[in-house]
Amino acid sequence: MVNTPIASDAREFLASCRAPVDTELDHLIPRETDEPTRVHAAIRWSVFAGGKRFRPALLLAVGQTFGASNAHLIRTACALEMIHTYSLIHDDLPSMDDDELRRGRATCHVKFDEATAILAGDALQALAFQTIAEDENLDAALRIQLISEITRAAGTPHGMVAGQALDLAAESREVTGEELERIHQHKTGALIRAAARCGAMIAGANENELAAITEYATNLGLLFQITDDLLDVTATAADLGKTPGKDARARKATFPSLYGLQASRERVNVVHQRTFETLASVSHPVELLTSIADFIRDRQA
Amino acid sequence: MVNTPIASDAREFLASCRAPVDTELDHLIPRETDEPTRVHAAIRWSVFAGGKRFRPALLLAVGQTFGASNAHLIRTACALEMIHTYSLIHDDLPSMDDDELRRGRATCHVKFDEATAILAGDALQALAFQTIAEDENLDAALRIQLISEITRAAGTPHGMVAGQALDLAAESREVTGEELERIHQHKTGALIRAAARCGAMIAGANENELAAITEYATNLGLLFQITDDLLDVTATAADLGKTPGKDARARKATFPSLYGLQASRERVNVVHQRTFETLASVSHPVELLTSIADFIRDRQA
Numbered sequence: 001m002v003n004t005p006i007a008s009d010a011r012e013f014l015a016s017c018r019a020p021v022d023t024e025l026d027h028l029i030p031r032e033t034d035e036p037t038r039v040h041a042a043i044r045w046s047v048f049a050g051g052k053r054f055r056p057a058l059l060l061a062v063g064q065t066f067g068a069s070n071a072h073l074i075r076t077a078c079a080l081e082m083i084h085t086y087s088l089i090h091d092d093l094p095s096m097d098d099d100e101l102r103r104g105r106a107t108c109h110v111k112f113d114e115a116t117a118i119l120a121g122d123a124l125q126a127l128a129f130q131t132i133a134e135d136e137n138l139d140a141a142l143r144i145q146l147i148s149e150i151t152r153a154a155g156t157p158h159g160m161v162a163g164q165a166l167d168l169a170a171e172s173r174e175v176t177g178e179e180l181e182r183i184h185q186h187k188t189g190a191l192i193r194a195a196a197r198c199g200a201m202i203a204g205a206n207e208n209e210l211a212a213i214t215e216y217a218t219n220l221g222l223l224f225q226i227t228d229d230l231l232d233v234t235a236t237a238a239d240l241g242k243t244p245g246k247d248a249r250a251r252k253a254t255f256p257s258l259y260g261l262q263a264s265r266e267r268v269n270v271v272h273q274r275t276f277e278t279l280a281s282v283s284h285p286v287e288l289l290t291s292i293a294d295f296i297r298d299r300q301a
Numbered sequence: 302m303v304n305t306p307i308a309s310d311a312r313e314f315l316a317s318c319r320a321p322v323d324t325e326l327d328h329l330i331p332r333e334t335d336e337p338t339r340v341h342a343a344i345r346w347s348v349f350a351g352g353k354r355f356r357p358a359l360l361l362a363v364g365q366t367f368g369a370s371n372a373h374l375i376r377t378a379c380a381l382e383m384i385h386t387y388s389l390i391h392d393d394l395p396s397m398d399d400d401e402l403r404r405g406r407a408t409c410h411v412k413f414d415e416a417t418a419i420l421a422g423d424a425l426q427a428l429a430f431q432t433i434a435e436d437e438n439l440d441a442a443l444r445i446q447l448i449s450e451i452t453r454a455a456g457t458p459h460g461m462v463a464g465q466a467l468d469l470a471a472e473s474r475e476v477t478g479e480e481l482e483r484i485h486q487h488k489t490g491a492l493i494r495a496a497a498r499c500g501a502m503i504a505g506a507n508e509n510e511l512a513a514i515t516e517y518a519t520n521l522g523l524l525f526q527i528t529d530d531l532l533d534v535t536a537t538a539a540d541l542g543k544t545p546g547k548d549a550r551a552r553k554a555t556f557p558s559l560y561g562l563q564a565s566r567e568r569v570n571v572v573h574q575r576t577f578e579t580l581a582s583v584s585h586p587v588e589l590l591t592s593i594a595d596f597i598r599d600r601q602a
Contacts, residue, residue: 039466040458043457095415096419115396116469118394119469122456125427126457126460127457129430130448133449140440144445147448148435151428151430151434156341157336161340162340164420165337165420
C-alpha cells in the first residue's frame with residue numbers, strides 16, 4: 001500500500017480504506033478450506049459481510065493525521081475490526097439481542113448455528129490480540145501499549161463487554177439519559193475511542209495530542225450512537241441492512257425515546273460542534289477528522 | 302510470595318500454588334460490587350469455583366524448574382487460568398456441551414443466565430491478555446512472546462477454539478483414534494502446552510530446553526485427557542464435581558469407547574513413560590515435573 005497525501009473527504013477516505021483493510025483481513029484470517037472449516041467459514045461470513053470498516057478507517061485517519069504510514073497502522077486497524085465483528089456475532093445471539101439480520105444478511109448463528117457463532121467470536125478475539133502481538137512493524141513496547149488499550153476497551157469494567165452487560169441490565173427498567181450515555185460510552189464508545197487513540201499512539205502523538213484525540217473520539221462515539229438511534233426510527237431496512245424499529249419494539253431506551261426526535265437532532269448538532277472544538281489544539285491538518293464527524297452527522301445508514 | 306526451594310512432590314506443589322494464584326486472581330478481577338455487577342459476579346462465580354489451578358501450577362512448576370521467580374510467573378499463570386475458565390463457561394452453554402454442573406456447582410449460565418455467561422467468558426479472555434500486557438515485571442518483548450503463544454493456543458486453527466469446533470463436528474459421526482487425539486491436542490493440549498512453554502520462556506530457557514518442555518507438555522496433555530476420559534467412566538459425581546458418564550450418554554468418542562478400558566489404561570502408562578523420556582535432556586532438577594506426570598496418571602478426580 002502506497003501512502004498518498006492525506007485525504008480530506010471522509011466519504012472518499014472511508015471508501016479508500018475498505019480494500020486494503022479487507023485484503024489484510026483476508027490475509028490474517030484462516031481459510032475456510034482449513035480445519036475446522038465450519039468455524040473458519042463462520043468467521044469469514046461475518047467479517048466479510050460488507051461492514052463499513054469504520055473503526056479501522058478511524059484508526060487509519062488519526063494515524064495518518066499524525067504522520068504514521070499505513071504499513072504501521074493496518075494490522076492494528078484489522079485487529080479492531082476483528083474485535084468489533086466478534087462483538088456483533090455475540091450480541092446477535094438469541095440469548096442476547098436475538099437478531100436474524102445484520103449488514104443485509106443472515107446473522108452468524110442463523111447461517112451456521114449458535115455454538116459455531118460463539119466459537120467464531122471467541123476465535124476472532126484471540127486473533128485480534130495475536131495480530132498485534134505479531135506485528136513486526138511495531139516496537140514491542142508499542143504493541144504492549146496497543147494490546148493494553150484494546151483489551152481495556154473490549155472488556156470490563158470500562159469496555160464493550162461492560163456496556164453490553166449494562167445494556168442487558170437496563171432492558172427490564174426505565175433508564176435515565178445519564179445511564180443511557182454511560183451504556184453507550186462503554187458499549188460502542190470505548191472501541192471507537194480506542195481506534196482513534198491507537199492511531200495516535202502508533203503515530204507517536206504527544207500527550208496533549210492524545211488527550212485531544214481522546215476527547216474528539218469520545219464525542220464522535222456519542223455522535224455515532226445518537227445518529228444510530230435516530231436511524232433506527234427513521235430509516236428503512238434496505239438503508240440499514242438490518243431490521244429498523246427494533247429498539248422501539250424491544251422498548252429499549254434510545255435518545256429519541258428519552259428526548260424525542262427533535263431534541264435528539266439538536267443534540268447531534270451540539271455534539272458534532274464539540275468534535276470540532278476538541279481538535280482546535282491539534283497542529284496537524286485535521287480536515288479529514290472533521291470531515292469524518294460531518295459524515296457521521298449526515299449518514300443515512 | 303517468597304520463593305522457597307523448589308518442591309518435588311506434585312500434590313504438595315499443586316496445593317501450595319492455589320492460595321497465591323487465587324490471591325492474584327482476586328486482585329486482577331473486578332469486584333462484584335463494581336458495575337456491571339452481574340457480569341462481575343458471574344466471572345467470580347466461575348473463577349472461584351474450586352478449580353485445581355492445574356495450568357497455573359504447571360506454568361509455575363516449569364518456570365521454577367528453570368530458575369524463574371514466582372513474581373515473574375504469577376500473572377501469566379493467572380492469565381492462563383482466565384482463558385481456561387472462559388473456555389469452561391462457554392463450553393458449558395446449552396448450545397455447546399449443555400452442562401449444568403461444574404466443579405460441584407451450577408454452571409455459570411444456570412446460576413446467572415446465558416447472556417451473562419457469554420459476556421463473562423468474553424471479558425475473561427480480554428482480561429487475560431490485559432494481565433500479561435500490563436505485567437511490569439516482564440520485558441515488553443517477553444510479554445509479546447507470551448501473548449503470541451497464548452493467543453495461538455486459545456484460538457484457531459491450532460488452539461482451543463479449533464479443538465472445540467472439531468469436537469462439535471465429530472459429535473454426529475464416528476471418529477478414528479487419530480482424529481480423537483487431534484481434537485484433544487487442540488482442545489485441551491494446546492493450553493497445557495502453552496502453560497509449560499510460557500513458564501520456560503519467562504525463565505529464559507534455551508531452545509533445546511524449550512523443545513524438551515514442549516514434548517513433555519504435549520505428552521502430559523494427552524495423559525491428562527486419557528485419564529479424564531477414564532474418570533468419566535469410572536468415577537462418581539462426588540469425586541468429579543461434575544456429572545460422570547456424560548460422554549457415553551452423549552455417544553462422544555473417548556479413549557475408552559474407542560480402545561476399551563484395559564487398552565486405555567495401558568496407553569496411560571506408555572504416555573506417562575514418554576513424559577519421563579522427554580525430560581532426559583534437561584539439566585535442571587526435573588523431579589517436580591516427573592511428579593506432576595505421576596500425579597496425573599494416578600488422579601482420582
